[in-house]
Amino acid sequence: MGKKQLIMERALELFAEQGFEPTSVQQITERCGISKGAFYLSFKSKDELIVALIDQFMSQMISNTDYQVTNMQNNELSLYNFYFTMFQASQKHSNFAKILMKEQSHSFNSELVLKFHDYDKLLEKTILTMTEKLFGERIENTKYDLVYCIKGFISIYSELILFNNVPVDLEQLAQSLVEKTNLLASQVTIPFVTKEIFQLRRLSKTEITNDQLLEVLEQSLNEAEEPLEQESLSLLKQHLLEPSLSPALVEGLLKNIQDYPNCKWIAFLLRNYLKLNSIK
Amino acid sequence: MGKKQLIMERALELFAEQGFEPTSVQQITERCGISKGAFYLSFKSKDELIVALIDQFMSQMISNTDYQVTNMQNNELSLYNFYFTMFQASQKHSNFAKILMKEQSHSFNSELVLKFHDYDKLLEKTILTMTEKLFGERIENTKYDLVYCIKGFISIYSELILFNNVPVDLEQLAQSLVEKTNLLASQVTIPFVTKEIFQLRRLSKTEITNDQLLEVLEQSLNEAEEPLEQESLSLLKQHLLEPSLSPALVEGLLKNIQDYPNCKWIAFLLRNYLKLNSIK
DNA sequence: TTGACAACTGACTAATTAGTCATTATTATA
DNA sequence: TATAATAATGACTAATTAGTCAGTTGTCAA
Numbered sequence: 001m002g003k004k005q006l007i008m009e010r011a012l013e014l015f016a017e018q019g020f021e022p023t024s025v026q027q028i029t030e031r032c033g034i035s036k037g038a039f040y041l042s043f044k045s046k047d048e049l050i051v052a053l054i055d056q057f058m059s060q061m062i063s064n065t066d067y068q069v070t071n072m073q074n075n076e077l078s079l080y081n082f083y084f085t086m087f088q089a090s091q092k093h094s095n096f097a098k099i100l101m102k103e104q105s106h107s108f109n110s111e112l113v114l115k116f117h118d119y120d121k122l123l124e125k126t127i128l129t130m131t132e133k134l135f136g137e138r139i140e141n142t143k144y145d146l147v148y149c150i151k152g153f154i155s156i157y158s159e160l161i162l163f164n165n166v167p168v169d170l171e172q173l174a175q176s177l178v179e180k181t182n183l184l185a186s187q188v189t190i191p192f193v194t195k196e197i198f199q200l201r202r203l204s205k206t207e208i209t210n211d212q213l214l215e216v217l218e219q220s221l222n223e224a225e226e227p228l229e230q231e232s233l234s235l236l237k238q239h240l241l242e243p244s245l246s247p248a249l250v251e252g253l254l255k256n257i258q259d260y261p262n263c264k265w266i267a268f269l270l271r272n273y274l275k276l277n278s279i280k
Numbered sequence: 281m282g283k284k285q286l287i288m289e290r291a292l293e294l295f296a297e298q299g300f301e302p303t304s305v306q307q308i309t310e311r312c313g314i315s316k317g318a319f320y321l322s323f324k325s326k327d328e329l330i331v332a333l334i335d336q337f338m339s340q341m342i343s344n345t346d347y348q349v350t351n352m353q354n355n356e357l358s359l360y361n362f363y364f365t366m367f368q369a370s371q372k373h374s375n376f377a378k379i380l381m382k383e384q385s386h387s388f389n390s391e392l393v394l395k396f397h398d399y400d401k402l403l404e405k406t407i408l409t410m411t412e413k414l415f416g417e418r419i420e421n422t423k424y425d426l427v428y429c430i431k432g433f434i435s436i437y438s439e440l441i442l443f444n445n446v447p448v449d450l451e452q453l454a455q456s457l458v459e460k461t462n463l464l465a466s467q468v469t470i471p472f473v474t475k476e477i478f479q480l481r482r483l484s485k486t487e488i489t490n491d492q493l494l495e496v497l498e499q500s501l502n503e504a505e506e507p508l509e510q511e512s513l514s515l516l517k518q519h520l521l522e523p524s525l526s527p528a529l530v531e532g533l534l535k536n537i538q539d540y541p542n543c544k545w546i547a548f549l550l551r552n553y554l555k556l557n558s559i560k
Numbered sequence: 561t562t563g564a565c566a567a568c569t570g571a572c573t574a575a576t577t578a579g580t581c582a583t584t585a586t587t588a589t590a
Numbered sequence: 591t592a593t594a595a596t597a598a599t600g601a602c603t604a605a606t607t608a609g610t611c612a613g614t615t616g617t618c619a620a
């Protein structure tokens with residue numbers, strides 16, 4: 001295991017126990033059994049480590065969820081699967097999930113807050129898309145409330161699971177939330193969250209630029225090992241520099257890369273970016 | 281205004297902006313326009329200030345809510361009033377509410393965590409009492425889930441109100457949540473949060489004692505029917521009173537009982553307890 | 561065996577923190 | 591006004607922090 005990976009894993013444990021601020025670089029290096037200097041060979045600063053951790057987990061989580069929702073068949077299992085994988089992920093990555101719950105609205109580091117907020121918005125958008133797919137126009141007036149209720153369910157039950165050593169039957173949990181969600185979707189009549197409120201939240205939208213996209217793509221390209229992966233990324237890069245491929249070809253290339261762990265994020269970003277720009 | 285009050289007000293602002301840890305006593309005294317020494321005339325330590333703030337607001341909030349619930353007439357307005365006053369309070373004391381959301385699961389100060397947890401338990405109990413009053417035995421199986429859903433609603437809509445400068449119609453919000461709550465109360469059939477999970481929550485943070493464990497064991501023993509079940513429980517009881525069995529024997533006994541429905545709980549508790557104590 | 565290079569170390573700096581205390585200012589009382 | 595009591599100050603300590611860097615160790619090719 002590389003030093004960088006070792007540091008990230010041990011730091012994650014400490015952050016989950018204590019939070020970012022109260023965890024010192026000293027503590028991290030002690031738990032790793034390395035010196036302080038060695039830490040700064042892997043990361044420029046403590047903040048860079050934190051950002052790296054957040055990016056690693058959030059991008060994975062968001063892109064997984066989004067892919068799941070995008071390819072969702074509208075059937076009885078869809079919602080169940082959504083909840084199940086959601087809680088399964090937060091159980092699997094419980095250390096990170098704990099940090100999320102603890103630090104998500106902290107403002108001692110404004111770059112961090114923006115990051116959390118951006119990821120939260122992405123998740124919110126994914127949930128909105130899901131509710132639209134599942135329940136369609138029937139819930140036009142109440143869909144934003146439904147999104148918030150789903151977020152509330154996830155938040156409060158995650159807390160229950162993460163912070164209390166309770167033996168958990170995730171299938172039962174998912175089932176019970178599906179029932180609740182369906183009830184609310186089909187019978188709620190009084191809305192509170194309007195489209196305006198919902199959109200106001202996302203005003204500070206930091207739209208991703210072509211250059212930023214290229215940067216992420218370049219990084220994935222460097223990490224790529226398989227020929228198919230490399231070739232697809234390379235073609236997508238050319239398309240990004242000068243659009244030339246038809247939508248179907250692009251979609252095919254995205255499908256090629258999206259199952260490689262280190263390509264999930266760029267696949268998600270590209271899909272969003274290209275969809276957005278084709279609408280313009 | 282007394283010094284103590286001044287300090288508490290200004291500190292509250294800073295804590296809401298930055299959190300407890302990153303706010304220094306220096307900053308607080310500067311914003312108050314007093315010296316550092318003066319601070320320590322009013323409070324023995326920074327922690328004492330934090331505890332004072334928490335106690336002041338939480339006790340007020342909890343006792344208000346509890347009074348409201350205790351004197352609740354079971355009518356259509358009860359639930360509405362509950363939600364309305366809840367959000368009204370969090371809007372009025374928005375600084376403190378923000379701190380609550382930010383710090384509630386922080387563990388850098390264990391006294392604080394216990395405090396938050398204690399107050400949270402009190403609120404949970406109040407909400408449980410309310411649901412029992414409002415919906416009675418109809419929701420016996422699902423009432424703990426209802427409590428969690430209500431907590432989820434409060435949490436996620438509070439966040440929306442507090443952290444996004446959104447103009448809010450509290451009456452509309454309360455109405456919409458009343459509708460949702462009534463729907464869930466009357467039609468949900470699949471429970472997730474069992475009585476056991478609900479009660480475990482109250483044990484986990486503060487370590488379970490030998491006596492509490494014996495109590496639960498005794499209860500399972502009374503309900504036991506099979507000889508194997510009875511004998512195993514009985515042996516485990518003796519081991520609990522005076523440790524004498526080797527780990528392998530204990531594990532075997534636990535395996536004996538863990539599949540009887542009414543022993544699952546005590547098996548889980550015992551395993552946790554014994555593992556914890558053997559590590560020491 | 562030697563030399564070159566990268567990986568690593570931990571004592572160090574400079575900044576910040578909570579909390580202290582000798583000193584000074586203010587106020588109340590006689 | 592004089593004295594005592596109280597309130598307030600801010601320079602100070604001791605501890606902790608993130609981050610640095612001169613020096614040590616390990617590795618591998620010639």
